[in-house]
Amino acid sequence: MIDASLRRQLAALRPDAGIVILTGAGISRESGLHTFRDADGIWRQVRLDEVATPQAFARDPARVQGFYNARRRAVLDPAVQPNEAHRALVRLEQAWTGPFLLVTQNVDDLHDRAGSDRLLHMHGELLKIRCGACGRMERYENDLAADAICPDCGARGTLRPHIVWFGEMPLHLAAIGDALSDCGLFLSIGTSGQVYPAAGFATEARMAGALTVEINLEPTGGLFDAGLYGPATLTVPAFVD
Numbered sequence: 001m002i003d004a005s006l007r008r009q010l011a012a013l014r015p016d017a018g019i020v021i022l023t024g025a026g027i028s029r030e031s032g033l034h035t036f037r038d039a040d041g042i043w044r045q046v047r048l049d050e051v052a053t054p055q056a057f058a059r060d061p062a063r064v065q066g067f068y069n070a071r072r073r074a075v076l077d078p079a080v081q082p083n084e085a086h087r088a089l090v091r092l093e094q095a096w097t098g099p100f101l102l103v104t105q106n107v108d109d110l111h112d113r114a115g116s117d118r119l120l121h122m123h124g125e126l127l128k129i130r131c132g133a134c135g136r137m138e139r140y141e142n143d144l145a146a147d148a149i150c151p152d153c154g155a156r157g158t159l160r161p162h163i164v165w166f167g168e169m170p171l172h173l174a175a176i177g178d179a180l181s182d183c184g185l186f187l188s189i190g191t192s193g194q195v196y197p198a199a200g201f202a203t204e205a206r207m208a209g210a211l212t213v214e215i216n217l218e219p220t221g222g223l224f225d226a227g228l229y230g231p232a233t234l235t236v237p238a239f240v241d
């Protein structure tokens, strides 16, 4: 599955080279969660500007909370569990002696549950809510009502999913930028590369001299040095092990 040229390039990586991995919804597909832009994807069923922007929340908070309540329930479904791809990345993290950072665009907690440690959720986390007025944050596993009251500041209707909506600033960009600038291998796994700034990370890594590899069901058209194509539960373990 890994061709001889890629194998040579990987073998030439220095043991102290940094690894940065970017994951997207494709890695969680085989755990039973929908992607966004595939034929049965979430953004094919719901318009993102009606549920995933600050303007949508201001206009119709009940609709937005309902959308995220359903997504929260889906992640908490006992059938939804980390898969072989999530677990392979934990093995890579544990085996690699150089700097390592796993950046996920996913708002599910499957990397966390698999045991990834050096992990940043750049688009937030479904199982957390925060108060837009006072910043209070908590883990949250239930449905959230649009008129809920913040237990700290007493504001009504300000509690929201801890999600980076379109038009909002993604999280941890400074730490991600530092890791990309000191990166020998960049892996993009299960992401269509349509959403910025994440879609620009491969270019940043390349400018730092990194080998860039895409792992996906099919090529996305991004600028990568090599690609491995097929279901993540097969390709990611094949790459790692």
Ligand code: BV8
Residues within 6 Å of the ligand: 023, 024, 025, 026, 027, 029, 030, 035, 036, 037, 038, 041, 052, 105, 106, 107, 123, 163, 164, 165, 166, 167, 168, 169, 170, 173, 189, 190, 191, 192, 193, 194, 195, 196, 197, 215, 216, 217, 218, 220, 230, 231, 232, 233
């Ligand atoms: C920002 C949480 C300023 C939400 C998400 C024009 C108008 C308005 C805005 C913009 C514009 N042009 C650019 C922008 C900026 C905008 C943007 O990029 N828009 C795009 C759509 C054009 N970006 C933003 O607004 C971002 N903020 O820019 O701030 C800034 C920042 C930095 C510096 C200066 C200024 C904030 C974006 C965050 C949005 N929130 N997530 C929620 O979850 O409800 S993003 C959304 O897309 C998803 O939630 C997900 O996180 C993200 C990425 O999607 P993917 O994970 O890639 O999923 P997708 O379905 O697309 O692809 C799945 C892939 O998996 C496919 O390739 C498929 O082949 C593959 N696959 C499927 N099955 C498998 C598989 N692969 C392997 N195995 C399988 N089994």
